[in-house]
Amino acid sequence: MKRYTDAINEVRFTPEEKQELSARLRQAAQSAPQHAHKSKRHRVRRAVCGALAAALAVTMLTAAAVPAFGDTLRAFFGMPVQSYPVGKSVTQQGWTFTVTDCLADSVTLYVALDVQAPEGTVVNPEDVPELNFDWEFFTSDHTPHNTFSSYKAEFVPEQYQGGNHLPFVITATMGNLKDGMTFDLTIWDIETSEKSLFRANNWATETYEPVQITGIPIEITSTIALADGSAVDIYGRTATLTDLSISPLAVTVRVEGGSCYNHGWVVPTHPEYLLPAARPLIAQGTLENTTCDCDFDLHLKYKDGRVVFIGPSYNDEYQPDKSIVSSWRAGTSCEDGVDSKTRQPDGKEPYVSTSIRFAVPQDLDQIESVIVCGKEYKLR
């Protein structure tokens, strides 16, 4: 494989292109006064826009208030949610950062963060600010909780009132969150496409210390466990259901043993949900581990009689209901107990596990049951 610098060095204009470009530049430069005029007009327009924006910002500053508990997550989801209050604040160099509230279950976490910029800070909500952050989790005895996580922070334009309060929601997929855990949030910067908002507002970078909000508590929302150790039909035979839990935020399911063994090399239970690339392998009977995509068939049954496919699916043509299921998967994992090269047993316990994140929190009182590979598990 080529080094990056070598590969980039091969990107160049041809001699003919360079000749044409030189001629074009010479011609453009000779008519430079026109360019200067254009550029000046552009600056004036930008200056007018800037002045208008500044005037608007000053007007709105008095109106903008710290979001009340729950407001940002409500705006984020477009509905009221039962988050828990946090109210931890740090002020640094004229900026105040407040984690107002959170919402969590064992595999998902939402954090509402209000950033109060110094007065006079102007933000163009179309040039979406991006929060540059990190975090670290701890168990209740303050041992670091090293867990896989994927996360992102989103500016919440619906909650932005035009002033210097910037509302963000951090969304994460975690592993094994529990009541009593805590996390420390480290904020490095807030950036727009053109600049760092910290830097543009006189943040002294010579003495730069990231912002840290520590000891933010985790409180797990109500979760209903449904696994009963029963057998589930999957991969042509059965495996044992060892986890099936549902919270307002996600469904998690795990089966172990039985037909999970060697499951990458058997015909999937639901090939229609899997990647189209797997189809010819299935048709030819030459299966590979690429056919394994944690092949559950999961549905939610609501009390009003609706039965909704929630996935998982890796096939663009066969997708779960996106009004209920987030397009951001909460994670899948498996072991088939077979070494992929030798196809001999590798001694690992075979299992298949997946979590499905809801697009918006679900009211568990409205859900009758979760259906796993055709078998119904009632919530009550």
Place this chain on the structure above:
Amino acid sequence: MLWKSPDEADAFVARYADTILRLAMTYSLSRADAQDICQDVFCRLLQSDLNFDSPAAERAYVLRTTINACKDLLKSAWRRKHTALDHASHIAAPASPDPDDTLLRTVQALPLRDREVIHLYYYEGYDTNEIADLLGISPAAVRKRLSRARDKLKHELEGYGYETLY
């Protein structure tokens, strides 16, 4: 050096055209976009009366102006409506995929904010403080982006001998 004559176009193209093309590629812009940016930067130099005290200062000015021009192009309303920003079919890179270019393609698949720091750090050779000045962000944010980009590349290129790639 002071740029003062349209006749210096040849020298400008020889010195900066490929640099601008490579930076434009980092922003998924086309060869035609890169040519427009060359023209813009050259005209600015002629109009500005800037007299740089070193070639490095001049190069930094050209890069900073190019970065701003690339971002302006990406933000333009027409492009937002008509171009998928991360689609690479029209970008400045060679059209034919070379299996040897795995690293280049993997870098180009990174988010834009990661790509630009990778290019400026590993290709242009700037340090994190200089990149912070070029991009108008904090040095800590540059370091964070570099670290995030390296992690992603390491993950994507596992088994390719990642450590020796740059």
